Amino acid sequence: MWITLRHLFMPKYTVEYPEKRRAQAPAFRGAPALVFDETTGKARCVACGICARACPHGAIHVTGVAGTDNKRYVDRYEVEITRCLFCGLCAEACPYKALMMSPVFELAEYRRFSLVYDRACLQGLDEPLGKLEEAEVATGAREAVAVKEVARVR
Ligand code: SF4
Numbered sequence: 001m002w003i004t005l006r007h008l009f010m011p012k013y014t015v016e017y018p019e020k021r022r023a024q025a026p027a028f029r030g031a032p033a034l035v036f037d038e039t040t041g042k043a044r045c046v047a048c049g050i051c052a053r054a055c056p057h058g059a060i061h062v063t064g065v066a067g068t069d070n071k072r073y074v075d076r077y078e079v080e081i082t083r084c085l086f087c088g089l090c091a092e093a094c095p096y097k098a099l100m101m102s103p104v105f106e107l108a109e110y111r112r113f114s115l116v117y118d119r120a121c122l123q124g125l126d127e128p129l130g131k132l133e134e135a136e137v138a139t140g141a142r143e144a145v146a147v148k149e150v151a152r153v154r
C-alpha cells in the first residue's frame, strides 16, 4: 500500500495510447518504405535487388524492367511484413537511398494477405494490399486475386 501511495505522487511515465503518443526516437525502425521522387512521383528504386539480397529473412521481392531511356525501373516491389524483422539492413544496403525505415508500427491486419505490401502500400503505408471495401469482401473478388498474389510471392 505504501508503494502504491508513493507512486501516486511520482511523475507519470504512461500515456493514454492511442489518443496520446510518445515521440519516437529518431532511429526508430518501423515498416520499410520506398522513397518516391517528390517532383516526378516515381520510385527512386532501380530494382537492383541489393536490398532483397541483404534481407536475412527473404522478405523482399523485387523485379525490374528496362525503360525506353535504357534506365532500369522497378516493376514489382513487395515486402512480406510478417517476415520482416525491422532490422533495417535493407535500407542500409540500398545504394540509391530508395528505401527507408518508416515510423509506422501499427501494422495489425485481419487478413494475412493484407500483410504483403506492394509498391503502392510502401509509398503511403496506409493502404496495405488487399484492404477491402465491404462490398468487395462480400463478392470475394479482390480477395481471390490477393490470395493468388500471395501464393505467387511464396
Ligand atoms: S530499394 Fe534500393 S537496393 Fe532495393 S532494389 Fe531498389 S534501388 Fe536496389
Ligand code: SF4
Binding pocket: 032, 054, 055, 056, 057, 058, 059, 060, 079, 083, 084, 085, 086, 087, 088, 089, 090, 091
Ligand atoms: S527490415 Fe530487415 S527483415 Fe525487414 S525487409 Fe528489411 S532487411 Fe528484411
